[in-house]
Amino acid sequence: MNIVKKSIIPRIAAIHDMSGFGRCSLSVIIPTLSSMGMQVCPLPTAVLSTHTGGFEGYTFVDLTDTMKDYYKHWKELGIDFDCIYSGFLGSAEQIDIIMSFIDDFGKEDTLVVVDPVFADSGRLYDTFSADFIGHMKRLVSHAHIITPNITEASFLLGCAFKDSYSREDVKKMLKDLCSLGPKTAVITSMVMEDAKNCVVAYDKEDERFWRVMCDYIPAEYPGTGDIFTSVLTGALLEGDSLPVAIDRAVNFVSIAIRTTFGYNTPVREGVVLEKVLHTLSKTPERIKYELL
Ligand code: PXL
Numbered sequence: 211m212n213i214v215k216k217s218i219i220p221r222i223a224a225i226h227d228m229s230g231f232g233r234c235s236l237s238v239i240i241p242t243l244s245s246m247g248m249q250v251c252p253l254p255t256a257v258l259s260t261h262t263g264g265f266e267g268y269t270f271v272d273l274t275d276t277m278k279d280y281y282k283h284w285k286e287l288g289i290d291f292d293c294i295y296s297g298f299l300g301s302a303e304q305i306d307i308i309m310s311f312i313d314d315f316g317k318e319d320t321l322v323v324v325d326p327v328f329a330d331s332g333r334l335y336d337t338f339s340a341d342f343i344g345h346m347k348r349l350v351s352h353a354h355i356i357t358p359n360i361t362e363a364s365f366l367l368g369c370a371f372k373d374s375y376s377r378e379d380v381k382k383m384l385k386d387l388c389s390l391g392p393k394t395a396v397i398t399s400m401v402m403e404d405a406k407n408c409v410v411a412y413d414k415e416d417e418r419f420w421r422v423m424c425d426y427i428p429a430e431y432p433g434t435g436d437i438f439t440s441v442l443t444g445a446l447l448e449g450d451s452l453p454v455a456i457d458r459a460v461n462f463v464s465i466a467i468r469t470t471f472g473y474n475t476p477v478r479e480g481v482v483l484e485k486v487l488h489t490l491s492k493t494p495e496r497i498k499y500e501l502l
Contacts, residue, residue: 217292220447221249223284223315225296225308226436227256233480234261234433235298239440245487246444251291253280253311256300262336263432264478270337272300277307281314291315295443296349297436298327300337305345312352321446324353324392325439329361331430332371351391355446357439359399363387374401377502381419384412394452398438399424409438409460410502413452419502420453425464427471433480438463441490453499461496465489 222243226235240250255277259269294316296308312322326346328338343365350356350366364371367386372379380402387395396411407424438459445455466481473482 219247219249220292221251221290222293222295222443222447223253223291223311224250225253225255225294225299225304225311227258227298227300228252228254229258229261231259232261232263232265232432232478233483234436238433238437238480238483239295239297241483241487242437242440242490243444245490246441246448248444248447251284251289253277253284255298255304261432261478263330270300274301274303274307277304281307281311285314289315290317291320293321293323293443293447295323295325295439297325297439302342302345305349308349309352321443322352322354323357323439323443324350324355325357325435326350326362326366327435329365330359330435332361334365347390350387353392355394355396355442356387356390356392357396357398357435357442358387359435360397360401363395363397366390374403376403380410380502381412384410384419385414388412388414396442396456398435409456411452411456420456420499421502422453422456422460422499424460425468427464427467429467429471429477431467431470431477431481434463434467437466437481437483454497457497457499462486462490 224239226239228236236252243250254273256273257271294312316322328335328342347366363383384395393415394413398409400408400410402408405423406426409422411420441459441462442455445458466486469486470481
C-alpha cells in the first residue's frame with residue numbers, strides 16, 4: 211500500500227486505554243500525534259488510575275460494553291479515518307470489536323496500525339492471560355503495520371527469547387511476523403550481536419530489511435513504545451518512507467529518554483514528554499537508518 215498524504219489534517223481513530231498517571235497510552239498518544247498536526251479521535255478500551263507497570267492498587271474499568279455503541283454513533287455520523295491505530299486493550303473480546311471497526315471504517319487507503327501491547331521484559335502485563343496471544347494474532351492479521359517489542363514478537367511467534375540475535379535470526383522473525391498478515395513488521399527493541407539496542411523492520415512488498423540503532427540508556431520508561439508507534443504513524447501519514455519514519459520515531463524517543471534520565475525522575479512516571487514535544491519538528495535533522 212502507498213501511504214500518501216491526502217487530508218489537510220489526517221484523522222486517526224486511536225483505540226487504546228486511558229491511564230490517569232504514568233504517561234502512557236492515550237495520555238501520550240494524543241499530545242504526540244496532535245503536535246504532528248494529526249486529529250486524534252480516542253476510542254477508549256479501558257480507564258485505569260495508572261498504568262500497570264510499577265504501581266500497586268490501580269483501578270481498572272473495562273470499556274468493552276461501551277465500545278460497540280460508541281463506534282456505532284461514529285458510523286451514524288459518517289466520520290471517516292485516514293488511520294486506525296490500536297494498542298492496549300481491556301479484554302480479549304475487544305479484538306472482535308476492533309476487527310469489525312476495521313471492516314466498517316477501513317477504506318482501501320486507510321492505514322491500519324496495530325501495536326500488540328500485552329507484554330515486556332519476557333512476561334505478560336498483569337491484565338493479560340496467555341490465551342490473549344492467540345486473539346492478538348487474529349488482530350495482527352488485519353494490520354498493515356505492527357510494532358511489537360521483542361517479548362511480544364516472541365510470544366506472537368511462539369519462539370524462545372534469546373539474549374542477543376544474529377542478522378539471520380532477526381530476518382527470520384520479521385518475515386514470520388509478516389507471514390501472520392501485515393505488510394510491514396517493526397520490532398521496537400532488539401539486542402543484536404553487533405547492536406546493544408536497535409529497531410528493525412521488514413516490508414514484505416519491497417522485501418527490504420531496515421535497522422536503526424538506538425542510544426543505550428540504562429532505564430526503561432513506560433509509555434516509550436506508545437510514543438514510538440505514535441511518531442512512526444504520524445510520520446507515515448505525513449508521507450515519510452518507512453525507514454525515515456522509524457528514524458524519526460527512534461530519534462524522538464531517544465531525546466525523550468535522555469532528557470528524562472537527566473532529571474532522575476521516577477522511572478514509573480514515564481518520560482518528561484512535556485519538555486520535549488516541541489522537538490518533534492517536521493524535518494528530521496539526521497537520518498541514520500541502514501539496510502539490514
Ligand atoms: O505502554 C503500554 C501500556 C499501556 N496501557 C497500560 C499499561 C501499559 C504498559 O504497562 O499498563 C495500562
